Amino acid sequence: MSDTELPPIYIELTPIQKRMITAISEIWQDSPFGVVYQHSLFCQVALPRSKPQGRIFERVYQGGIVRIEAGALYDGRKFIDQPVPSGPKPRLALIHINSEAVRTQSRFIDIGNSCAEFLRRLGLNDQDGRTYALFKREMRALASAHLTMGFTVNNEAVTIDTKPIEEFRAWIRTDENQPTLWPGSLNLSQKYFDSLLDHAVPFDARAVRALAHSALALDAYAFLARRLHSLKKPVKVTWRQFHEQFGQEYQNHKDFKKEFVPAVRAALTVYPSAKVEQIIGGLLLHPSFPPVHRSSVAVSVGLADHVRRSLPTPTTVKHLKPETVEQFRNLYPRLDVYACKGVPW
Numbered sequence: 064m065s066d067t068e069l070p071p072i073y074i075e076l077t078p079i080q081k082r083m084i085t086a087i088s089e090i091w092q093d094s095p096f097g098v099v100y101q102h103s104l105f106c107q108v109a110l111p112r113s114k115p116q117g118r119i120f121e122r123v124y125q126g127g128i129v130r131i132e133a134g135a136l137y138d139g140r141k142f143i144d145q146p147v148p149s150g151p152k153p154r155l156a157l158i159h160i161n162s163e164a165v166r167t168q169s170r171f172i173d174i175g176n177s178c179a180e181f182l183r184r185l186g187l188n189d190q191d192g193r194t195y196a197l198f199k200r201e202m203r204a205l206a207s208a209h210l211t212m213g214f215t216v217n218n219e220a221v222t223i224d225t226k227p228i229e230e231f232r233a234w235i236r237t238d239e240n241q242p243t244l245w246p247g248s249l250n251l252s253q254k255y256f257d258s259l260l261d262h263a264v265p266f267d268a269r270a271v272r273a274l275a276h277s278a279l280a281l282d283a284y285a286f287l288a289r290r291l292h293s294l295k296k297p298v299k300v301t302w303r304q305f306h307e308q309f310g311q312e313y314q315n316h317k318d319f320k321k322e323f324v325p326a327v328r329a330a331l332t333v334y335p336s337a338k339v340e341q342i343i344g345g346l347l348l349h350p351s352f353p354p355v356h357r358s359s360v361a362v363s364v365g366l367a368d369h370v371r372r373s374l375p376t377p378t379t380v381k382h383l384k385p386e387t388v389e390q391f392r393n394l395y396p397r398l399d400v401y402a403c404k405g406v407p408w
Contacts, residue, residue, distance in 0.1 A: 078188070079276050086273030086333050097268035098355050099162040102259050104129065104212050106289035110157075111149040112278040113312055120147045124308040127214045134207030136231065138244055145207040151278040152201035155187070158271060160228075160251070165263050170229075170251040187275060203244060206231045212258070227255040264289050265355040270333035277329065279322060282309050284330035284354075287337050291351035301345035 108122045108129045118133040135142040159181075163172045174181055179195070181202075188194055205228070212223045229252040233244035251259075266288055274280040286309070302316045302323075310319035327346070331337055338349035 082275075083273050083329070083332065086269045089269050090267060090333055090335060098265045099158050099268045099271055100165045100259075100263040100265055101158050101161055101285055103262040103264050103289055104214055105154075105157070106264050106285040107214075107308070109278075109282040109285075109309055110153055111147060111312065112282075114149050115147050115312075118144075118147060120149075122311060128212070130211040132209040132211075133204065134209055134226070136203055136207050136233070136244060145204045146200075148201050148204040148208055149278075150197075150201060151275060151281055152198045153205040154278060154281050155271070155275055156181075156198075156202050156205050158266070160249070161259055161263065164251055164256060164259060168260075170253065170256045172249050172251065174248055206249060210255070223254055223258055225252045225254040227251060229253075265353070267333070267354045270330075270354065273333050274329060277326060279309070279326040280329040283323070283326045284334060287327075287330055287334055287339065287348075288354050291337055291339075291348060292353040294348060294350040296350065298348045299342065299345055300348060303345075305345070 104127055108124050108127045110129075110131070111120050111122075120131045122129050131147055133145055133147045135144050137143075160172055164170065179190075182188070182194065182198060187198070207228075209226050210223075211225075214221055228249050230250040232248050234247055264285070266284070270284060271281070274284055302320045305323060306313065306316035306319040310316070310323065313319035313322075324341070327339070331339060334354045336352040336354065338351045340347040340349070
């Protein structure tokens with residue numbers, strides 16, 4: 064190395080940064096063959112991000128409301144009160160449970176005999192003792208919680224009062240005479256299962272794994288995945304509106320904005336077809352393609368061979384008119400006009 068050359072600079076990336084970079088690279092290059100699901104209501108009104116005071120949590124926004132009551136589990140000796148599920152872990156667990164229910168079309172969910180196995184399924188570090196303990200606690204809280212959902216469909220107010228997880232079968236392990244529980248299987252209630260099949264929203268599994276560290280980023284991604292593709296024209300959403308919808312734990316919308324803006328940016332990096340502008344006072348949402356194409360959904364539920372057989376023989380691409388290309392690029396500057404030509408959205 065000469066005197067004029069600068070030594071190379073090495074930057075040590077955190078596990079979260081590495082996970083984000085890997086997900087961004089994969090999402091931009093490949094279609095999602097791993098699809099997971101969330102109930103549409105949880106894309107609009109979210110679980111608490113931090114541990115709430117008391118044993119009842121409510122989140123209200125426009126036509127939707129969620130009321131979550133903490134429950135109790137039997138440990139083989141007595142009932143043990145559980146907290147209200149909060150943070151990113153129960154979100155991930157709920158997405159996994161919903162995804163298995165949609166994939167298998169069954170209320171019976173095989174969770175697995177160990178916490179480590181379940182963490183690996185979700186793409187989390189199963190060797191981290193703190194993550195291991197926290198995830199077990201939040202999974203038990205989710206399994207025991209009682210849920211009341213309210214939302215509007217076709218100008219009708221619908222109330223679903225249910226315990227999403229109707230039956231919880233757990234392995235009892237004794238550590239220093241203190242029983243601990245980890246689920247081997249569970250059954251969803253019929254009410255929740257039916258509602259889920261009617262209102263399941265597909266996510267790119269790689270995006271969910273990338274955002275697994277942040278409840279707020281997961282909420283932002285879920286909101287955008289649910290909202291953008293249903294828009295007919297651009298819509299402005301103010302910071303105050305976002306605060307009311309997702310930030311009820313924050314005292315004011317300015318404090319909420321400081322954390323919500325980075326969360327939205329993280330969500331957008333793993334949702335490349337989203338068209339969102341930050342403007343004065345809030346965000347401008349534009350009609351956008353969903354993060355998961357409907358053919359990817361078919362592949363995700365075990366129809367890959369059928370989908371491949373049904374694909375037509377590739378044909379020669381006909382060039383579009385220059386004015387058509389220009390109009391498309393103005394609307395969707397990050398998409399390939401010819402790759403999108405003829406896609407049956």
